[in-house]
Structures are given as structure tokens and as C-alpha cells.
Amino acid sequence: MRWYQKLFWRIFGAIWLVSILGILISVGVYQELAQEQERHGLQQERAQLYAEQVIERYESGLELDSRQSRRLPIWVIEEESGRQIFGGKRQPSRDALRFEVESQQGNEYQVFFPKAPDSRMLERMFHFVLSFQVLWLLIVSLISSLLLAWLIVRPINTLRAQVREVYRSDDWRPKSSFALQDRQDELGELAREMNQAARYVEETLNAQENLLRDVSHELRAPLARLQASAGLAEQKLGEDDKLVVRINTECARLEKLISELLLLSRQQVAQANQKPVVLKPLLHELVEDARLLDPEREISADLNALGESVRCAAEPLSRIVNNLLANAVKHAGDSAKVGLKATSTSDELKVEVFDDGVGVPGELLAQLGQPFKRGANSSGYGLGLSICQRAARQVGGEVRFANRDSGGFSATLTLPLS
DSSP states (O other): OOGGGSHHHHHHHHHHHHHHHHHHHHHHHHHHHHHHHHHHHHHHHHHHHHHHHHHHHHHTTOOOOGGGGGTSOOEEEETTTOOEEESOSSOOOTTOEEEEEEOTTSOEEEEEEOOOOOSOHHHHHHHHHTSHHHHHHHHHHHHHHHHHHHHHHHHHHHHHHHHHHHHHHTOOSOOOOHHHHTOOSHHHHHHHHHHHHHHHHHHHHHHHHHHHHHHHHHHHHHHHHHHHHHHHHHHHHOTTOHHHHHHHHHHHHHHHHHHHHHHHHHOOOOOTTOOEEEHHHHHHHHHHHHHHHOTTSOEEEEOTTSOTTOEEEHHHHHHHHHHHHHHHHHHSOTTOOEEEEEEEOSSEEEEEEEEOSOOOOHHHHTTTTSTTOOOTTOOSOSOHHHHHHHHHHHTTOEEEEEEOTTSSEEEEEEEEOO
16 A cells, blocks of 8 residues: 555644645735725725816816826716716726715715726736745644544554454454543444444354364264274275275264364464474475375475575474465365465565466455365365464464466465564
8 A cells, every 4th residue: 555545644634734725815814805806995095186186176166177087097977967078989888987076065976986807817826826925834734734634544554554453363352442432423333333232243253163063073973883883894804895985984084073173172382382493494395295195286386485494383384384284285176286385584584385277256255265265176175274373373463365467376374584
């Protein structure tokens, strides 16, 4: 996500832009109206003084020269007779300003004068934008917009961090802080709803794990009796009997399914009291084990970007990578090539298992890692990738699944080395 796509900068930009434009327009318009009113007042004073001189000459019987109106164009109309006594042949325009004058003899006259054109408006606006007042408004609106955006986004970021922690740790216990829960606004309601949802998810997952564990244990006893009966049938019918072979095959499948269910229900990775081992020999050994599953398949290993002394707990890494390699060998396709690539930094390890097969349908890709989610042509139980995902989360890592641009499927394991 780029910086300008973040909610904080969008909120800040919107608030600051609207506030500064509103302030600038309001102040600018108010200032312009005030100056226009002052300008018209000065012009009216000049027009009034000039009109009084014209009226005085008119009532004294002196001749009026309309050409003098070029100095200040005004029109003087005697109100009683409605006769224009000054202003030439032209008539006052519709937008001309008007006021009344009463002469010393008690006669009333109407005086019209045009609005003075404003040729310095752009210059005044330019100086206004560069003034100290505008700079101060920019600073105040900037600080207030930053503060308001921070107040909105900060609790949202807190909730986001807590959701991320829940997802990575696979621990669905309520995580929202008491400060957010105690808020009496929409964000407080959101925090309480998230806690309630997390509590519901935790109860559902616990119930699912308990069900898987109980079912697995309950299946052990009838499976043992079935295997004993298969042994008796083998003694009577012989090892090569088709019925006996079929029974033994189904018993082996049930045994494998029950083992995976138990492993999935425990969600444990045996990492306690483990000494870290050097990764390169371990990964080479895992690749060799995968080649035993299908000796005819080409399986490559690229460990050049992996440090010679990089160490990690053997059990979680072995379990995850072994499952990923087995899944690739089993589902990539008969002629597909399988590869493993490992890279490391000072604090992170990445192991990618990939193939050049047909990939995974888009509607299934987002569901990988969930128990019993498998493709239409898969012969497994849909538990292998789920075990990998949960095992990675137990040690602070994650497994991501994706289709490769060049074709095929990849699973990338990321583990912290700290």
C-alpha cells in the first residue's frame, strides 16, 4: 500500500482541503465585499458632492454643460417633473446605483451613477494569498486536520494490529484493549463487536477441535477390531486374496485419516527444548525424502541464497516442508517438475515449494489451508495443507498459497529466525 492510499492521509487531505478552501473563499469574499462597499461609498460621496453642485447651478438658472459628466458620469432627474436635468442623452444603466438629494429650496432630485470598474481585483487577491493571515490560516488548518485525522485513524490502527495479531497467533481470545471497549462511540461499539465475534470464533474452533479429537479417539477402537478381523481373514483366505487386500488398504487409509485428525485437533508443534540445527543439510534431506515418494519425478533444490550458518528448530520446519513437498509430488501432475527454493535474511527464513503443473482453480485457492478443502481430483483428505498452516502459525510464521504466473502452484513458508 502506497502512502497516499492510507486512510490517514485521505482523511487529512480531505479535511485540510475543504477547511482551507472554505476559509480562503469565505475570508476572500468577505474582504472583497467589504472593499467593494467601501469603494462604492467613496464613489457615492463624490457623486453626491458633484450632484449638489449641479443642482445648485440648475436652481440658480446657470447653464449646465452635460459634457462635464465625463469627469464623473451621473444623471440627475427632477423628481417632481421627472425631467432629466443633467447627464446627456444617454440613460442610466439598469445596474446603476441611486440615491436622493434634497436641495436648499426643498426640491427633491434622484441621482444615478454607474458602478466603478474594479481593475485591481486580481492584484488584491494575489496579495491576499501571500499575506500573513493566509499563512496563519494554512498552519492552523494543517494542525487541526492532522489532529482530527490522527484521532480517527489511531483507534482503527489499534484494531487492525489486534486483528493481525489474532490471525498470526491463531489465538481467537478477545484482544481489543479496555480503552477501546470503554469508548461510548462507534469505535467502542466496533471493538465490543469484534470481541464478541472473536469469542464466538474461539468457541466454534474449540468445539470443532474437541469434535475432531473425540471422533478420532472413538474411531480407534472399531479400527483396531477391524484390523484384528482382517488378520483372521488373512489367515483363512491368504495374503493374496483380493478381499483381504482391499480390507487392509481401507484399514491403512482409516489409520492415516485418524492420525491426521488427531494431529489437526492438537494444533501442536513439538518445538520445546529443541536445539536449532543447520538448515542446508536438513532441507537437502527433506528433498531426498521427497524423491523417494516418486523416483521418476524431477525435484530440484535451490539453496544458494541460504546462509551456511542459518539455524532453526528442526521439528516444525521438517513437518511443514515435508508436507508441502509431499503435496506437490502427489498433486502437481505426472510430468510436472517440483522445486524447492530457500532464502534467508538476518531475521526471516523463506522456503518456497513450487511446481510447473496445472495449478489450483481460483475458487479453491482462497480456501486452501482450511480442513477438508481439496480439489475435485484430489485423493487426499484435505488436511495436509491445513496442518502446515497451523504448524507455521504456532511458531510465528505463515504459509501462503498462490498460482505461479509461468504456470503451476507454489506454497511459501515464512518463519522468523529470532
